[in-house]
Amino acid sequence: MPLNPEQKKAQVLSIRESFEKAVSTVFLDFRGVDVATISELRVAFRKAGIEYRVIKNNLIRKALEGTPLEGNAKLDKSLAGMTGVAWSFEDPSQAAKVIRDFRKDKKDVLAKKDEPEKLLPKAALLDSNVLDGAEVETTLASMPGKDEIRAQLLATLLAPAQNLVAQLAAPGQNLAYVLDAFKRKQEEG
16 A cells, blocks of 8 residues: 655654664675565564664655755665665664674575675675775775674773783792892702
8 A cells, every 4th residue: 555645744854863873884795585585584684683674765865855965876886686674773883794794694595696696785884984885895894893893992992001010010920030040059069
C-alpha cells in the first residue's frame, strides 16, 4: 500500500534523524542475497548496536536535502539499485567491520562461481566525507574500534609511570646483582 504524503514526510524525518545521530553510515548492495542470509545480517547488526534499514534511494536523497551531502556526485552515483543503510551511532568502524566479518563467514553463500559478488558496500559516510565501496572495507573496516583506541590510550598513559618505576628499581636491582656476584666469588675461593 502506497504511503500518503504525511507518512512519507514522517519517514524522511526519521531517516534524517538517523543520519544526524550516526557517526558513520554504510550503504549496502544486497541484490541477489536470500532472505535467510539478510536476516542473519540483521541479527549481527542488532548485536553490534547498528540500525539497519532498507530505504528507497529517493527517500535518502530527500533526507539529505539541506545538508552538505545534498547533490554529492559520489554519493548520488552509489544510490542506485537496492540500498540497505547501516547506521553506527558509537563506533565509526563498527558497521563496516560487521559487514566485512559477515562476508568472510558467509563466503560460500555469497561468492558462488560464475556469479557477481554479493553484499558489497556501495559507499559510506564519515563526518560528511563520502567513501566509495572499496574504501569501506580497506579503510573504514580496518580503523581501530572505540575499545582498541581506549586500550592504546591507556598504554600510552601508563608507559611513563612504568618507565619511572623501572628506573627507580634499577639501582637497587644492580646492587643486588653485585652483592650476589661478590658472595659467589667469596664462596668459590
